[in-house]
Amino acid sequence: MIAAVHLLATLLICSWAVRPLATARWVWRAPSTGIILWQLVGLAWVSSAVGLLLAIGLAPYDAPIPVALVRWCRDLPAGVSPLWRSVLVVVGLLVAAGVAVALVVSWFSVLRVRRRHRDVLALVAREDRALPGALIIEHPLAVAYCLPGGRGAVVLSSGALRALSRDEALAVLAHEQSHARERHDLVLLPFAALRRALPRLRLVTIAADAIALLVEMRADDGACRQQNASSLAAALRRFSTSSARPPAGALGVADTAVAARLSRIGDGAPIRPALRWFALLSGLVVASTPLSFLVF
Amino acid sequence: MEVLWDNPAPVVVRDVVRALSDRDPAYTTIMTVLNRLTKKGFVRRELDGRAWRYAPVASREEYVAQLMLDALSLTGDREAALTHFVRSVSSPEADVLSQALARKPEDDEL
Secondary structure, X not given: OHXXXXXXXXXXXXXXXXXXXXHOOHHXXXXXXXXXXXXXXXXXXXXXXXXXXXXXXXXXXXXXXXHHHHHHHHHHHHOOOOHHHHHHHXXXXXXXXXXXXXXXXXXXXXXXXXXXXXXXXXXXXXXXXOOOOEEEEOOOOOOEEEEOOOOOEEEEEHHHHHHOOHHHHHHHHHHHHHHHHOOHHHHHHHHHHHHHHOOOOHHHHHHHHHHHHHHHHHHHHHHHXXXXXXXXXXXXXHHHHHOOOOOOOOOOHHXXXXXXXXXXXOOOOOOOHHHHHHHHHHHHHHHHHHHHHXXX | OHHHHHOOOOEOXXXXXXXXXXXXXXXXXHHHHHHHHHHOOOEEEEEEOOEEEEEEOOOXXXXXXXXXXXXXXXXXXXXXXXXEOOOOOOOHHHXXXXXXXXHHHHHHHO
């Protein structure tokens, strides 16, 4: 019973923490800390939900979850435990399996999309002497993105090249290269998989959007170290007005996200190390609670 | 691929070698490249007498449109496959592109 109470508390803390963490401004000044924190919260959230189901289902055994789970399997043919408790255990195991399957499926379909994309790029993209390291595709719409992978590629459309000055294009390139270098796609993948598994859950959407914004901020920081901060800000402004625009009347996340990124570019005062360590430690404590119940 | 796109009719390997004569490619190299493109589904081939004739499956513009669709789509796996400089919630351009791509096969049949 103690396990169930602990796991319920962790689940509630994680669910409660999502909104404040998504709107917090201090994480913007330390995006990498924020990214790690989100991973820990996500891990704690999933594992405490699974653990809670198992803990209630296995309560009669009065043993640690792994031990009780083994006994439950042994007793299953005899039908010792009440049906509703067994149902909870099965649901818990299914949720755990579902999350694992969602991760694997997402990963492989992402790999497939990327491989196809890379092949098509090899056919139609060209390199530009003005912008070494980038692939250019001929299209009037302005897009810039990174194709992550072992050999990451940065792609700009000719429309984007026309819209940007040389310094701005270099800043965009540096931004995308830091995505590719730090493998930000791996950070985003668990949340993309969660969103795919639970598309209707607001909390997951909020978390996924928040971590996507932090990843962009981290890449902005990387670009500012290599290139002029004002060029990056100018490029951001140009992109938010010239490329994909949300329909009139609906203020898109893009606008608020770009505004948030603009507000912190060139204002690089990192947070105090003490605060950073406190945040990381809290995250670790929250994440280790459900894991300790599931492992020991 | 350039040679295939420039020729309206399907070509044989020798045509490609001739078109690229300024780079002096080996016949077998071209054959290997064409075979690989066929396997990846970018080129289709048909037997004409004793030689294979190769033709592109889609135009260069269609491939560019596919790339742009990947780049502008923010749903499902496409969202996770690429990381963007600026993300937006909905992009009308992506809808227009996917409609254009969906219409294409019907045009071919006419």
